[in-house]
Amino acid sequence: MKLLYIRALLSAINQSFPPKSKFSVDDIPDLTGKVIIVTGANQGVGKETAKALLQHNAKVYIAARSEERAKEAIKDLKSQTGKEAQFLLLDLADLHSVKRAAEEFTGKETQLHILFNNGGVMIPPMEQVTAQNIDLQFGTNVLGHFYLTKLLLPTLLATAAATPGHPARVVNTSSLVSESVHSINFNTLKDSPARKRAGPNALYGQSKFGNAVFSNELQRRYSAEGIVSVALNPGNLKTELQRHIPGFMRSIINVMLYPVPYGALTQLWAGTTEEGASLGGKYLIPWARVGKSDPAAVDPEVGKALWTWLEEQVAGI
Template sequence: MGNAMWAMRLLIDQSFPPKSKFNVEDIPDLTGKIVIVTGGNTGVGKETIKALLQHNAKVYMASRSKEKAEEAIADLKEDTGKDAIFLQLDLASLDAVKKATEEFASKETKLHILFNNGGVMFPPVKEVTTDGYDLQFGTNVIGHFYFTKLLLPTLLETAKTSPDGKVRVVNTSSSMHMFANLHFDTFRDGKKRAQMRTTKLYAQSKLGNVAFARELARRYGDQGIVSTSLNPGNLKTDLQRHVPSLLRKILDLSLYPAPYGALTQLYAGTSPGGADLNGKYLIPWARVGTARKDSSDPETGVSLWEWLEEQVKDL
């Protein structure tokens, strides 16, 4: 009961945040910076790309649907006068993830900021990835782990030539990470997984995001990787498309527009202060917060990392 009450207090604090001290106008000039935003064709990802383009970054929109991405790129061109670049990426297919990194490597030798922003929320439990993983954990955690792993050589080389010796990996989690544990026997399709609610599977994947971000920070922080995770806030985006209509109407009363959700990850990814946030968990709006205690436990991080490595070792 104590843990539940603690989680609820944190949830309330993050649901009604004070006015942000960081705004899009505070982003420094990003000329020469190369950035990838996963899931960038809609919602928070699209707003993130909009702000990055406005500050002269070269941005790759890593999305599954070429048609939807091209529509979003056209919208952003109209808003900013600048073009994002489409990168085909299906996080629910490890083969597609590998192809995306190969495509990126054929065009670029540097990567300054990686926003692991994409994800799915509350799909039917029966849905799984191409490789047979739970759709939410497979997309939100495994896909991003493999994407980041394959991009690490480029990130590390970029850090060596960056003025501050750093690059940034920003991992979008959720306040719901506080209401789950990592059940390794539910990451793949199976009987135990089938008995879990889709909300629990989502929360578990968001805890996975935080634990992965912390472990990445521990392993590579001394080589210039600044890895953070964050709760973007309670937002009205396409991510709620699987939420039942009645619940969605109730939730809408307390949801913020998507541009608010971009603030915290833009702060982590672009602000001068963000360079000192390695291993931190951020909350709305652009504040350092407190994640679940076990998410920063090295034992949890090592166990998850080793499991993830095992899944992709033969690819």
Template sequence: MGIVQSFISQMWPPKPKFSVDDIPDLSGKVVIVTGGNTGVGFETAKAILPRNAKVYIACRNETKAKAAIEKLREATGKDALYLPLDLASFKSIQAAASDFLSKEKELHILFNNAGVMEPDISELTIEGYDLTVGVNVLGHFYFTKLLLPALLAVALNSDGTIKARVVNTALVGTELNSKLDYEAFKDGPVRRKLGTEPMYYQSKFANLVFSTEFSRRYGEEIITSCVNPGNLATELQRTLRGVKRFVINRILYPAPYGALTQLYTGTSVEGVTFNGKYFVPWAHLWKPSPASQDVETGKWLWDWLEEQVKEA
């Protein structure tokens, strides 16, 4: 399928093939939703809490987290838990993972849902990385890496009959990228010349590459998938301005729609077969771009990510 057809299909998707009513009982399952205080993350938590999962809302703002948890309680009658996490800070990521591992032995579903979109070019992570790449890619990689003991324990404790699931987030437009510009991932002339929009697309392409590589390395123990949640009316668009904001607002769908695809890959019975797969709105299997599946590209990204956190 060509790029134009791909865009049209993903921006004006067919009817959902999955609904929240299809989510199975999740009793005994432990779930983390990064960015679960708002948007797609909030809708994801709201859908799985009634299915008896133990849900951690991982985000940086305690006030917003507590407000979201109260709204979730009102909507579901269930209590989510707050896990402080700032994906723009290695120390915060370490603290969040340590906090979680001190409380839980297993992690059954990790929704790497949080993200930033086109912040001001001056904004960087604590360690000096581009904020978009730092949060969307590097932060989630490091968080997932530190949570591996709990993710791997699911298969170990069940003799392989049950596997944890990791769901990563890409977007429509990954086809526009065919390579990763590592020089732009930290502040400097290359990054500033590219600007914020290309960095956002770089980050989402990198997420698909990372997800594919993770599925190669841990497919025996963990089911890893990647999703395009869709074009959604959420806080992700809060930094957009002017004409771009006006145009994009005309093609946005409600946030609950965006949760469907990751709920499908993260909770459905058939999800046991989804390792290394890519899904688009609403819960439809999709063939990812060849560039995102390239073995050398995946290895290079993995090595770069490992190098950044090895002395964190």
């Protein structure tokens, strides 16, 4: 236990004060012909990711639950890039909405080169749960993205098959806090006394650990068929995710946070570069570096258990 604590502390220092990035958005290759989805791209890191993708000629779908905010983002991005993103209505906290979004996308597109599972929530009020009564953080951050990925897998696999040597990529946004969690307490994933005892901070860390576990299990199951799946810590950033943190704490935390554009670097590196195609199963850290995965996050038994639970939740939707 002591060794785990020391490892987590050293990792936190390394990732909280990263060296200057060797990768920049200027290193992104031309993405003409590439079809890409970015969840939660109406703001924050997702919007910065979409901006860089548009600047390099990708066809970008901004998947978000608020049409009004997404269309404001699309208008803003067009003014900055000259390119227009597409809107995809997606509420990750409602599995029926996820299904409709996947159906809408596959009705329009036959290819999907990169899926950025970027959207998420952080430390919302405890009474908030998903439409299916799952903890809002795990339901949005993990289950919603799992179901979206599952429904889009046929398109991802077909895209990979049509372009030998060029895998389709799934980029999963995790967090530094994932490294402080080494297991999933399935009793806390639905509203219950165990969930209330855990509290919002622990549940957030568990959801981010779940992102890493899911990413690794996806890589194990589909890498042989042309899928590259990675998880990453985007960095300590000033974003809307902190909106539920009390004001006085947020002002203290802000001193240690980086501007939002930094947060897009690692996932753009993973999703767009030639080097990124070789990073399947890796855990990436700020800025555009390969880190050390939590041993629990790469444990096949942990991955299998999570995948089984996720499949159970979407059965019959």
